[in-house]
Amino acid sequence: MPHLHKKIKKGRPYYYVREMARIDGKPKVTNQVYLGSPERIMSLATGAESALEKIQVQEYGALWLANLIDHDVGIAQIVDEVVPKGKNEAGPSVGEYFLYAVFNRMVDAQSKRALTDWYAKTAVQQVRPVDVNALSSEKFWKKWDRVSQKQIEAIAKRFFEKLAQLETSRSDCFLFDTTNYYTYLAADTESDLAQTGKSKEGRYWLRQVGLALLVARDTGLPFFYHEYEGNCHDSKVFQCVLEDVLDAMRKFGRQDVTVVLDKGMNSEDGMAVIDAMDGVHFVTSYSTYFAEELIHVDRNKFVVVDTEKNRRLRKLGKEDDQLTAWRSTGEYWGRTRTVIVTYNPLTASKQRYKFEKKMRTLQSALYEIRSKVRSRAAQWRNEDTVRERYETICRDMYLPDNLYDLNFALKSGGLDMSFRKNYYRIERHIDRFGKNVLITDRMGWSTDEIVRASLDRYMVEQNFRQTKDSDLVNMRPMRHWTDSKIRCHILCCIVALSYLRLLELRLAKAGLKLSAATTMQQMRALHSCLCWNVVARKAIRKLEEPSEAQAQIMKAMGYGVNSGVLQKLPH
Structure with missing residues (x-):
């Protein structure tokens, strides 16, 4: 509750509005706004009846939304269970450092050095009180140095299990892909992860860190990730993590599962491992340069595929732009497979x-x-x-x-x-333009099912684009100089990415189809205001009147604003 606080300086009284909150079990000043001299207080008290004068405005909506999503998961608690607080450790726990990094990645990604100033401008004390001065880059590095690679893996495992409980996936199809991120590590800085390799963003002169990601087809939620050396080829990465990927698919999906892969990962050894496992199948693209006999098939043999985009094109009278496909079989990786060549005129x-x-x-x-x-x-x-x-x-x-x-x-x-x-x-x-070759061991699937599964790989690519967005998540550039800090940073980004996708799913269930970026942009404009009540002659805190878009988002999440006060709506 805001209250007036008087300070005497050189014999003269000066007034402040203070707000208090319990941090680590102790009452602390979380916000202090300078009002001025007694004359300034009198001028504030002589306004029109029931008038409110804003004396401080802070970002509230997006941070509140991020905290609301975390309520059901509790990343801080998960981390603290794996990395408990030390006996004499003061300040925020390791889990809370992860949490506040995740919040920032969800709203407006900043460097760790800028976090203290960023949080000071937000209404974090009304959302989740913290000593913002403790959120310095030095404190982050000190806390994160305590977290080992095994602990990161344990945290990620528990986090994905919690996600699966909240958004149950019974998908029989998962999407797997890899990408990399450039860093600014100097060439002489020791690092196993950051290595010079082929940059997918053209920054070949910088050291790269790779990321493999597994996404459920039905929800679009990540359920496994693995960071790896930047000079490691995709096919080798897939072989290294294949067992973990298959375990995750069966754990969070069905027993009979299919993994959709890019052509960079379909090595002889990887396919042999999949073939040797019961109930595991694949759909993969294949380089057109190794399939000349397929690429130059007469176009008249191609038939229109039943996809959502094709249906839209037909409604618009653009039948000539539809995706078509031709189906056959062939010997690949030692076995007979279904082969499909697709053609996209656009x-x-x-x-x-x-x-x-x-x-x-x-x-x-x-x-x-x-x-x-x-x-x-x-x-x-x-x-x-x-x-x-x-x-x-x-x-x-x-x-x-x-x-x-x-x-x-x-x-x-x-x-x-x-x-x-x-x-x-x-x-x-x-003649090879617009063509793509798909190979699968799903002999019983129809051509439409195989093509749609391959097209849905856009979901994991969409996740990668989000991690490279300049505002939300923004995993790169990685301004971290040790492998342990890089791993902690990647975990925070994956959690933020998952939370944003979880937000989209919650809104969709309420009939609101908005992207996470649009939602956060709208909610950042909802402010918490510290006001001077002229009639009551005291400071009060109120929320701005939400816009129509903000009100719809809040309603979808079960909340509303009444007379400047946030209220939970009745079921």
């Missing part, structure tokens, strides 16, 4: 546009090369050297080097070069 058009742009660039490069060869320029007088440079240009543009035929001849004075398009190779290359 994707093919986009790829054709990019290809033609690249071909124009390549043609310009060839004119320049020919000019240098004919002018007898240094370093351009050897046929093998010129071919090698042409192949390098093609490789950098991700183009085959056989789309142009290069011809060389010795003429008076030296080497001469000419080139022309290889229209047969170009047509063969264009």
Whole structure:
């Protein structure tokens, strides 16, 4: 409850509005707003009847929503059960440090160094009281240094079990994929996780940390993750975590399960492990460059697939844009599998546009090369050297080097070069645009079921995009300099990601289809205001009148605002 507090400075009285809360069982000042001299108090008291003057405004709605989602899970309690508070340990527990990091990742991701200032501007003391000065980066590192890799794994296991209790998944299909995140670790900083590897964001000069994620198809909730070295290939990662992935699928789904994979993970060894296990199946994409006999099948053999997007296209009269597929069987990884080739006209058009742009660039490069060869320029007088440079240009543009035929001849004075398009190779290359190859051991599934399962892999890709969002979650760049802190940071991001998805599911059940980003953006604009009541001549705290969108979100979560007071709605 806000109250006036007087301080005497150099013999003169000055007034403040103070708010108190119990932190670690002791009453502490959680908020203090300077009002001024007695004259200032008198001026506040001489307003219109029933008028309220705002003397402090703080962000409330998004933080309140984040705390409401945590009520059912309790990440702080889960962490503290695994990493209990020390005998003489003061301040927030290790679990609370995780919790406040998660809240920030859900609302407005900041560095640990900025957390104290960020929380000081929010109404955290009305949501979940804490000494914000204790949320410094130094305290975070000190607390997180206590958490081992085994403890992180134990926390994650308990967290996913709790999620499964709240949102029961009986899915027979799970989606698995990998990505990586760049860090700013110096080259001489010791780290097993942060390694120089192929960056999926093009930051190849920075050290990377990889992340594997398993998502339930029916809920879109994560149920397993694994951080790994940034220089490890996807197929090796999948082999390393395969048993854990299968255990998670059976634990949180059904006994007969299917995992949907990207083509980077379908190695011989990985498929052999899946084949050896009863009740475990796969749907995976396959590189078109290793399936020439499938890619060039007559387009007339393709039939329209029953997908939600195709149904929308038909309603719009865009039948020519529908996804189609052709089905066959073949020998892959030592067994007969179902093979499906899909064709997406819209994707093919986009790829054709990019290809033609690249071909124009390549043609310009060839004119320049020919000019240098004919002018007898240094370093351009050897046929093998010129071919090698042409192949390098093609490789950098991700183009085959056989789309142009290069011809060389010795003429008076030296080497001469000419080139022309290889229209047969170009047509063969264009024919693969918009096509994707799927392979599965689900021989009994229909073509529609297989294609839809593969398309649903967007759910895990959507999770990855959220972890790279500049506001919510934002796992990168990882400004952490030890593996233990990197693991703690990743766990916080996974929890925040799961909470945001849990929020979307709760809203959807109430008939409100909003993304987590839109919801948080709306709720951040709902403020808690410390006001001076002119009539009562005292300070009171009230919530702003929620907008229509904010009111709908709060109602979906079972709450409302009445005369500035948050109230739980009757069932």
